[in-house]
Amino acid sequence: MLFSRGESMTATPRLPVTLSVNGEVRTLTLDPRVTLLDALREHLLLTGTKKGCDQGQCGACTVLVNGRRINSCLSLAVMHEGDEISTIEGLGTPEALHPMQAAFVTHDGFQCGYCTPGQILSSLAVIEEIRAGVPSHVTGDLEAPIPLSDAEIRERMSGNLCRCAAYPNIMAAIRDYLGEGA
Structure with a gap:
C-alpha cells in the first residue's frame, strides 16, 4: 500500500488479554498478531517453551491450554483470554x-x-x-478402552520431533512415569 504525502500508517491497536499462566493471572497489552508462544517468551519471559520451526511441525512450542496440548506458535495470544495455560516452568x-x-x-x-x-x-x-478415550489414528476398537500401547503413545507423540533421536528414551520415560518400568 502506497501513501500519499501527508498520509501516515496508523499503528495496530493493542488489546488487553488476561491469561492464567502456571496458576498466576497475568494481564498483557498486545498487538493482536502476537502468538501465544511469543507472548510467553517475549512478554512473560517464560523461555522454557521453545520456538523451533514456528510452523507447527516440530512440537517444541507445545503448551497445555485448559489441559489440552497445542502448538503455541500457531495460536494467537488474544484467543486465550481467561484460559489456563501450563508451561514447563509450571510443572516442577x-x-x-x-x-x-x-x-x-x-x-x-x-x-x-x-x-x-x-x-x-x-x-x-x-x-x-488415552485415559479419556480420545482415539488416535492407530486406535483399533473405538468401543473398547484404549490401551496404553507403544503404538498409541508413539502415534500421539509423533507431533513432537527430536533431532537427537532420543525416542526410545522418551518412551522409557513415559513407561516409567506410568509405573510400568522400562
Whole structure:
C-alpha cells in the first residue's frame, strides 16, 4: 500500500488479554498478531517453551491450554483470554521435579534438550487423552478402552520431533512415569 504525502500508517491497536499462566493471572497489552508462544517468551519471559520451526511441525512450542496440548506458535495470544495455560516452568522446580520430568532425567529422555519441554508436556497430555478415550489414528476398537500401547503413545507423540533421536528414551520415560518400568 502506497501513501500519499501527508498520509501516515496508523499503528495496530493493542488489546488487553488476561491469561492464567502456571496458576498466576497475568494481564498483557498486545498487538493482536502476537502468538501465544511469543507472548510467553517475549512478554512473560517464560523461555522454557521453545520456538523451533514456528510452523507447527516440530512440537517444541507445545503448551497445555485448559489441559489440552497445542502448538503455541500457531495460536494467537488474544484467543486465550481467561484460559489456563501450563508451561514447563509450571510443572516442577530443579529441587522438586515433576514425576514426568524426573522420568526424563532417569531415562536420559533428552540429549540437546531443546525439544524436551514440549516432549514432557505432550507426554502428560498423551496419557490424559488415552485415559479419556480420545482415539488416535492407530486406535483399533473405538468401543473398547484404549490401551496404553507403544503404538498409541508413539502415534500421539509423533507431533513432537527430536533431532537427537532420543525416542526410545522418551518412551522409557513415559513407561516409567506410568509405573510400568522400562
